[in-house]
Amino acid sequence: MEEKQLNEQETSTADVNNKPQFAVFDWIVSLPVIRILKPLYEWKKAFWIYCFLGFVSTASNYVFTIILANSFKLYGSVANVLAWLLSTFISFVLFRYFYFDRTNNSFFNELVKFASARVFTLGVEELSILVFVDMLKMDIRIVKLVLIPVTAILNYFISKVFVFKNKAES
Numbered sequence: 619m620e621e622k623q624l625n626e627q628e629t630s631t632a633d634v635n636n637k638p639q640f641a642v643f644d645w646i647v648s649l650p651v652i653r654i655l656k657p658l659y660e661w662k663k664a665f666w667i668y669c670f671l672g673f674v675s676t677a678s679n680y681v682f683t684i685i686l687a688n689s690f691k692l693y694g695s696v697a698n699v700l701a702w703l704l705s706t707f708i709s710f711v712l713f714r715y716f717y718f719d720r721t722n723n724s725f726f727n728e729l730v731k732f733a734s735a736r737v738f739t740l741g742v743e744e745l746s747i748l749v750f751v752d753m754l755k756m757d758i759r760i761v762k763l764v765l766i767p768v769t770a771i772l773n774y775f776i777s778k779v780f781v782f783k784n785k786a787e788s
Contacts, residue, residue, distance in 0.1 A: 639716045671712045679705035694751035694758045718782035735776040739769040
């Protein structure tokens with residue numbers, strides 16, 4: 619049993635840069651203008667793909683928050699929760715398909731775990747927005763930008779340790 623777990627871990631670690639899902643990113647890096655970045659991309663492919671997916675997820679959260687707060691005149695904390703719901707689903711789908719190769723659990727089961735785990739960072743964001751935006755009247759755009767690295771780091775570790783781990787690793 620232990621030998622099987624070791625072999626699965628070795629395979630998943632060795633194959634991290636050869637996932638078929640990465641073909642889209644390989645193609646992007648082969649484009650003429652971007653080709654100069656290919657050595658850096660090949661050096662730490664999984665890291666750069668995680669960063670790109672994280673950027674898409676973060677950008678969607680940021681844009682949804684600003685649109686909801688400014689265009690729809692919602693309180694910052696309300697706009698943030700609604701944006702969180704949308705961007706959490708987008709993030710889950712992107713990371714489940716393109717990054718974490720952990721499909722032992724059902725889609726719904728992993729979605730519930732993913733969203734539940736992200737409630738913690740939502741709490742960090744909500745408390746910060748409540749204090750800095752709603753009470754101290756700071757610009758929500760600035761507060762969200764400051765919160766991005768905090769939530770990104772927390773979300774990575776929560777996803778890696780809690781959500782997308784193989785049952786064999788449990």
